[in-house]
Amino acid sequence: MGALCCKEDAVDFDDEVDLSHFTLLRSVGKGAFGKVRVVQHKGSKRLFALKYINKAKCIRMRAVENIISERRLLEFIHHDFVVNLRYAFQDDENLFMVIDLMLGGDLRFHLDRMGPFPEDYVRFYAAEVALALRYLHRKHIVHRDLKPDNILLNEHGHAHLTDFNIAVRYSSEKPLTSIAGSMAYMAPEILMKRGYAASVDWWSLGVVCYELLVGKRPFRAKSNEALQHAIMHDPVEFPDDINLSTESMDFVRGLMTRDITQRLGFGPNGFKRLQAHAWFKAYDWNLLESKQASPPFIPDDKRANFDPTHELEEILLEDNPLKVKKRAPKRSGSNNNIKSQYSNDALPETSPEQKKMEERFLVFDYTKQNTGSASLDNRKTSKAYEEKCETRTLADEVSNNNPL
Known part of the structure; x- marks a missing residue:
């Protein structure tokens, strides 16, 4: 009788949300510097779309401000005809946004x-x-x-x-x-x-x-x-x-x-x-x-409503597949992570862009926005940053590709 192996660690859903709270399912899309996968929250069993952006690529494409701005705006948006933000977090390599899943x-x-x-x-x-x-x-x-x-x-x-x-x-x-x-x-x-x-x-x-x-x-x-x-x-x-x-x-x-x-x-x-x-x-x-009107077209739920090559590329071509990774410890008195032991694409701890992502890409959990002092602190910080960005014009940004 063989011994059990690879048993999944128990998840404490009272802890700050991270990738371990989700089961990774199929890949459904990609953009200039990010990808999208279907995920299932292990606690609620709800399906979502996970949008993840590699930090190093984000910096190389000068998209840090855009990603932070998107994260900030989405926290203050909730509408029936918008793809809403549900969770946000990061690890040493990626920024993550968990959003409503659109299967159509x-x-x-x-x-x-x-x-x-x-x-x-x-x-x-x-x-x-x-x-x-x-x-x-x-x-x-x-x-x-x-x-x-x-x-x-x-x-x-x-x-x-x-x-x-x-x-x-x-x-x-x-x-x-x-x-x-x-x-x-x-x-x-x-x-x-x-x-x-x-x-x-x-x-x-x-x-x-x-x-x-x-x-x-x-x-x-x-x-x-x-x-x-x-x-x-x-x-x-x-x-x-x-x-x-x-x-x-x-x-x-x-x-x-x-x-x-x-x-x-x-x-x-x-x-x-x-x-x-x-x-x-x-x-x-x-x-x-009120979303009570009947749509004239219902997508076929028996076939994929996205390009299936995204999943094939994830399986065959991805040299650093997405998986749960513990964050590297932080040095005392510093907001920057030490160099990750998990990836050759890690950013140097002195990177100002890395520091900006650490400080401004805050954790978000839509289930905990009205409870807890940490959540209150996050909302205060978010509000301050929101006001700071209120009239920002992105003067040097042009998006003629199709960023994710």
């Missing part, structure tokens, strides 16, 4: 799979995303990277906005001026560099709706310069061979007007004008907002 895949995946969507699909997603944008803008947060890749469906078919990597707080006294986002979805006012705020998200929603309806983006060019010129000057035209209602085309043009005072969604009465648009004449917005 992103709209880019479904667009690639089945081509242009029926109008009722696009109308439903536009309405749910609009509700998410209204919530964010009321909190003075602009997303800045709205595109099909960043709209995820849950298993029931409801749309959720994700990826707040370049989202930022804005102030009416100090408009944003940085060029940030994916260029094909950028509003003209970003490219004009005269200052902008929440108006840019509504333009991007128009580009997304056009792409979902037509199967391609409204402005295309062979160079960035030509694309910028098209975004700033060309009319929004629909192909003659696409059978679309007059109301749908008028709605898209209403979002993509270059006169932001007339843009649907934006301004004091912008959202009311959006709700009252003829394309939504049969919509019960109260039913929609």
